[in-house]
Amino acid sequence: MSETIIATNGLLKTFKKATAVDRVDITVKKGEIYGFLGPNGAGKTTTIRMLLGLMKPSGGSIKVFNKDLKSHRIDILKRVGSLVESPSYYEHLTGRENLEALRKLLQVPKSRIDHVLSIVRLTKDGDRPVKEYSLGMKQRLGIASALLGDPELLILDEPTNGLDPSGIHEMRELIKSMPEEYGITVMISSHLLSEIDQMASKVGIILKGKMIYEDSIEKLRSRARPQVRIRVGNGSAAKSKLLSSGYVVEHDEEHIYVEEGRDEYISSLVATLVNQQIPVYRIEEQRQSLEDIFLELTKDGGEAHASYSAS
CATH class of the missing domain: 3.40.50.300 (P-loop containing nucleotide triphosphate hydrolases)
Structure with missing residues (x-):
């Protein structure tokens, strides 16, 4: 462990x-x-x-x-090193000089400055005034400050x-x-x-x-539920034919949606549509994104979270 x-x-x-x-x-x-x-x-x-x-x-x-x-x-x-919210600097000093001021407080070897500048890829910009840094460079300097104490x-x-x-x-x-x-x-x-x-x-x-x-x-x-979407000529007619044949599906005007994704099940379902002379144009698997799962976890103020808690 x-x-x-x-x-x-x-x-x-x-x-x-x-x-x-x-x-x-x-x-x-x-x-x-x-x-x-x-x-x-x-x-x-x-x-x-x-x-x-x-x-x-x-x-x-x-x-x-x-x-x-x-x-x-x-x-x-x-x-512990940390960067909480926006890092603060002496804008008129260089990145290296800012790190030197912090190094004296932390009482770490001077060699640490070159090391942390290298880690955050600021070696070439270490002797430039911080006021000339982009926001990304300032954030990287903040990481360098957090790493200074090893x-x-x-x-x-x-x-x-x-x-x-x-x-x-x-x-x-x-x-x-x-x-x-x-x-x-x-x-x-x-x-x-x-x-x-x-x-x-x-x-x-x-x-x-x-x-x-x-x-x-x-x-x-792994909580993402796969779904098969089938584009058909007539969604309503396709759903009716499939339901009467024992398949569980949802539909909109142009698509059939299937939760059961086994190859044999989908193959049999498509064969049923073809035999019923319903055009099948496209078959694709869709999977919930992590964003979808996150929104589901946090919907309704979190009341839905119980079934998602880690076991």
């Missing part, structure tokens, strides 16, 4: 009468890229602030590296926010390289499932402060 890096139990945060994080359990294993997913306002940033000791929980417990955060906060945070765990809150497609691609590839190339476990929050899908090995979905799903991205993807 992999070592557990983050473990929360019943994590709770209330503000006056509002509950922002409602008894959330999170498990992040060593070497994972853990996607922490939810709509804006779901409680992601509040949870991350508690994990980093920036906000005191109202209840529950947090263990990082198998140590209680409350009792070992300083020791734990020395092993962390074992990297926590990133919406790191692709505001980036153009090229910047998003760069950030995605950088994050994906962290566990394998540098041995860093990553927890990344986002409101975009498409982004998490391309990076994460495990996903936790939070909605209105409650964790409604936590499991591998593969198990989430």
